[in-house]
Structure formats: C-alpha cells, structure tokens
Amino acid sequence: MRKAITVFKAALSVSFFVIAACSGAGSNSSSVASTVASLASVKSAVSATQSSAKASLSGTTIPSAAQITDAGANVWTVIAGVIYENGSLAGYSNEVALLLYDKKVIYQENTAGGWWSWNGSTWIASSDPRKRVSPDGSTIPGEPQITDASDNVWVVSGGVIYANGVLAGYSNEVVQLAYDGELIYQENAAGGWWSWNGSTWVASSEPPRTPSPSGTVITSAGQITDASDNLWTVSGGVIYENGALAGYSNAVVRLVYDNSVVYQENSAGGWWSWTGGTWVSSSAPVNGSGGTGGTAPTIAGGPVTTDLVGEAYSFLPTTTNAGGGTLSFSIQNMPAWASFSTETGELTGTPSNSQTGTYAGIVISVSNGSASASLTAFSITVTTGSATLTWVAPSENTNGTPITDLAGYKISYGTSPGSLTQTIQVANPSATSYIVGNLGSGTYYFSVAAYTSDGMISAQSAAAEKTVL
Numbered sequence: 449m450r451k452a453i454t455v456f457k458a459a460l461s462v463s464f465f466v467i468a469a470c471s472g473a474g475s476n477s478s479s480v481a482s483t484v485a486s487l488a489s490v491k492s493a494v495s496a497t498q499s500s501a502k503a504s505l506s507g508t509t510i511p512s513a514a515q516i517t518d519a520g521a522n523v524w525t526v527i528a529g530v531i532y533e534n535g536s537l538a539g540y541s542n543e544v545a546l547l548l549y550d551k552k553v554i555y556q557e558n559t560a561g562g563w564w565s566w567n568g569s570t571w572i573a574s575s576d577p578r579k580r581v582s583p584d585g586s587t588i589p590g591e592p593q594i595t596d597a598s599d600n601v602w603v604v605s606g607g608v609i610y611a612n613g614v615l616a617g618y619s620n621e622v623v624q625l626a627y628d629g630e631l632i633y634q635e636n637a638a639g640g641w642w643s644w645n646g647s648t649w650v651a652s653s654e655p656p657r658t659p660s661p662s663g664t665v666i667t668s669a670g671q672i673t674d675a676s677d678n679l680w681t682v683s684g685g686v687i688y689e690n691g692a693l694a695g696y697s698n699a700v701v702r703l704v705y706d707n708s709v710v711y712q713e714n715s716a717g718g719w720w721s722w723t724g725g726t727w728v729s730s731s732a733p734v735n736g737s738g739g740t741g742g743t744a745p746t747i748a749g750g751p752v753t754t755d756l757v758g759e760a761y762s763f764l765p766t767t768t769n770a771g772g773g774t775l776s777f778s779i780q781n782m783p784a785w786a787s788f789s790t791e792t793g794e795l796t797g798t799p800s801n802s803q804t805g806t807y808a809g810i811v812i813s814v815s816n817g818s819a820s821a822s823l824t825a826f827s828i829t830v831t832t833g834s835a836t837l838t839w840v841a842p843s844e845n846t847n848g849t850p851i852t853d854l855a856g857y858k859i860s861y862g863t864s865p866g867s868l869t870q871t872i873q874v875a876n877p878s879a880t881s882y883i884v885g886n887l888g889s890g891t892y893y894f895s896v897a898a899y900t901s902d903g904m905i906s907a908q909s910a911a912a913e914k915t916v917l
Contacts, residue, residue: 507578507592510547511613512605519552531556539570546613550577551787553798557613567758568800572889574760576601577796584658585673588625597630609634617648628655663773665817666703675708687712695726704817706733745769747793747814747821757801757832758889758916761786764794765812765823773816783807783828799830801888806830833887833916839880839896842906855901859884865893865911891915
C-alpha cells in the first residue's frame with residue numbers, strides 16, 4: 449500500500465516585492481447580462497470599422513467621444529460602466545466614469561475617482577496623466593484640453609463643454625474655452641462670453657489674456673499673448689495677430705516675445721520686430737531663440753535605472769533657466785514602451801512582458817532657444833515580476849512514520865484560488881524555497897505539495913496570494 453505524506457506543518461509564504469493591485473470588488477456579470485444586445489451591436493460596428501480606423505487624438509475621452517481607437521487600431525467602448533476592446537471585455541472594469549487615451553496609453557477612472565492604465569493584458573493602478581495645471585491664457589481651440597488649478601480637466605466636443613468627462617452646466621455652440629486668472633471662460637458662436645463660478649455659467653466679458661513671459665517662442669509655444677492682450681500665432685509660415693494677418697510675413701520659422709516686443713525670424717535667418725503697424729529690420733532678441741545674450745539652462749536629476757514589467761515608470765528632471773526663454777525638452781534613445789513630454793521633460797511608461805531588457809544611451813536635453821544642456825546618458829533595465837515562495841519540508845507520513853522517499857515538490861499557481869492551472873516541478877527534496885518568475889501584472893495564488901519517489905502526492909498547502917503590478 450502506498451503511503452500518504454503529511455501536509456506541510458508550516459504555512460506557505462510569499463515575499464513582498466511590489467505594492468498592491470488596483471482596488472475594487474464585485475462582478476461584471478450583471479452589467480454584461482444587461483448589455484448583451486448592445487454588445488452585439490458594438491462587435492458588429494467594430495468589425496466593420498476596425499480595419500480602416502484611424503488612431504484617436506491624444507487626450508480623447510469617453511465621454512465625450514463615443515469610442516476610442518488606439519495606435520494598434522483597437523476600438524475601445526464603454527457600456528454600462530464596463531470597458532470593451534474590439535467588442536470583447538477588456539479585463540475587469542466596473543462603474544467606469546471616464547476612459548482616456550493619452551500618449552498611446554488607455555486609462556480608466558471609476559466613479560470613486562480611482563485610476564488605472566491598460567498594459568496590454570490587464571489594468572494596473574495609475575493616476576490621472578493629465579493633471580498638470582494649464583498656464584493662464586490657454587485656450588481651446590489652440591489646446592486639446594485645459595487643466596485648471598483644482599485638477600479639473602476641461603474639453604469641448606461638438607460645441608459642448610465637459611469637466612472631467614461630465615457635462616459642465618449648459619453650453620451650446622462653444623467656439624472657444626479660455627483659462628485666465630484661474631477662471632474658465634467660454635465664448636459661443638454669437639460672440640457671447642460666460643465664466644464658470646463653480647456650478648454654473650454667468651454672463652461675462654472676454655477675459656484679459658495673461659501676457660506671455662519674456663522669451664516665449666513659437667514654435668515651442670502654441671501662441672504668444674503680448675502686454676496689450678493681443679494674441680499672436682503662426683500658421684503656414686505667416687503671422688496672425690488676433691486672427692488677422694499681421695503685416696507682411698513669409699516663411700516664418702520663429703516668433704519671439706522679448707521685453708514686450710514681438711520678433712520674427714524667417715527661413716533665411718533674417719530678423720524683424722513689430723512696431724505696432726509693420727515689421728522693421730532688426731537683430732535677434734537677447735533672450736529669445738537665436739539671441740546673443742542668453743544663459744544656458746541647467747538640467748539635473750537621478751533617473752531610476754530599473755523597472756518591473758507592468759509597473760509604471762516616471763522620471764521628471766529639475767531645471768533652471770537664468771537666461772529666460774521658454775524651455776523645451778528632447779530625448780534620444782527613448783524606450784519603445786515610454787512616452788516623453790517636450791514641455792516638462794517627464795519620461796513615463798509601463799513596459800509589457802515582451803519589453804524586458806536593458807534600454808541604454810537615454811539622453812534627456814533641455815533648451816531655452818539660445819542654449820541647451822543635457823543629462824548624462826542613462827539606462828533602464830526592465831525585468832519581469834516574480835514571487836519568492838518558502839516552505840518547511842514535511843518530515844512524517846500521516847501515520848506518524850518518518851518520510852524516507854521524499855522526491856520533491858509541485859508548485860501550482862494561477863490567477864484564481866480555485867484554478868491553479870500552471871505548475872512547476874521542483875525535483876529536489878531538500879529545497880525549501882523557489883522563485884516563480886515571468887509574472888505579468890495581476891494577482892496570483894500559489895500552493896505547494898510534496899511528492900514521493902513512487903508518485904504519491906500530498907495534499908496542497910493553503911494558498912498564498914501575491915499581487916504583481
């Protein structure tokens with residue numbers, strides 16, 4: 449008769465190495481059951497349009513958009529608070545209030561204000577990627593969205609205004625949204641202006657635009673507001689003041705605002721300054737791009753050089769700019785899984801299981817238009833998530849006799865405590881620990897059983913849980 453060996457006398461333990469996964473409980477089942485018909489129509493629409501779909505603009509949200517198409521031509525929709533990718537459930541989601549596409553990454557926010565990002569197979573804990581306060585004078589159009597001082601994100605879609613994806617009071621035929629003095633203003637097609645008082649729109653006049661700082665440059669800036677509240681833009685190499693042609697200009701490559709004077713440079717390197725009615729020949733301004741008196745900016749910071757698969761990476765350098773001018777950032781050898789802000793120099797991203805390895809020679813630089821500086825080149829090494837299991841070996845059979853033919857251990861694990869479908873055999877009777885690697889983001893459950901040389905297997909240990917981000 450074969451002998452049965454005891455279950456382990458010490459509980460299985462898993463070492464901690466990452467923070468907990470996204471919170472939330474419940475099931476999609478009720479939502480799915482109530483939206484079968486809607487889902488069928490979504491799948492039909494997806495199959496008809498996916499092959500020719502163009503990627504949505506960065507910053508697109510549901511609401512207000514009906515759907516989002518990512519860079520891989522996948523179509524994302526939200527039905528009854530649940531997220532679908534190409535008509536199929538995309539991981540676990542519930543009570544979704546906002547879906548956001550930002551820098552080729554899909555983000556979700558639920559009704560409790562929690563944020564997660566999609567890493568290609570599951571949702572991982574995240575934060576709102578848009579939370580950077582817009583500068584006074586920002587407008588829509590001109591910018592795709594505005595973030596106010598309270599971290600509210602404003603967009604305009606179909607002439608209607610949304611704050612954080614929710615209708616903001618009553619609006620109609622909105623042609624411009626402006627942010628000035630930490631207040632939100634709207635203008636409609638008839639030229640009427642209103643300001644937002646926190647709960648509704650009140651009649652207002654056009655806000656005074658905040659003058660751009662000395663040294664502001666187009667092309668790095670979208671527009672320039674001078675000390676007299678005039679708005680300057682460049683389109684097709686031609687200069688416009690408050691939407692009207694500003695004198696004669698052609699092949700303009702740079703517009704500079706310096707010491708309350710507007711300058712232009714053309715593609716031949718010629719400079720002119722605006723006198724209030726025409727352009728006069730000039731030299732390059734001191735602080736603006738191409739100037740002669742600028743001081744080089746500085747850039748510093750210690751980027752983290754390791755990251756786990758599925759774990760969000762972020763590095764934001766610090767800078768100084770004694771020479772004035774608008775800072776712009778650039779990067780060399782950016783990892784394929786990352787995104788980079790040319791306005792702040794922040795490097796962010798979440799690598800997937802297929803993107804492990806070392807990404808070397810990364811260089812972040814900053815320029816104020818007249819001089820530049822760079823960080824020392826650095827590397828980021830991406831590794832997979834892992835769980836370290838430890839146990840105490842059994843020493844007795846269930847009948848109390850010593851175990852003499854212990855042959856090894858069988859590790860079972862999976863993403864559900866009732867379905868430990870993946871197994872690892874440790875053919876070493878003296879082993880008391882094992883590292884399970886190549887774990888993507890998610891919550892895993894682990895159990896261990898011992899086996900003898902004649903094939904008898906013990907009962908499984910109690911399952912241990914570990915969350916990998």
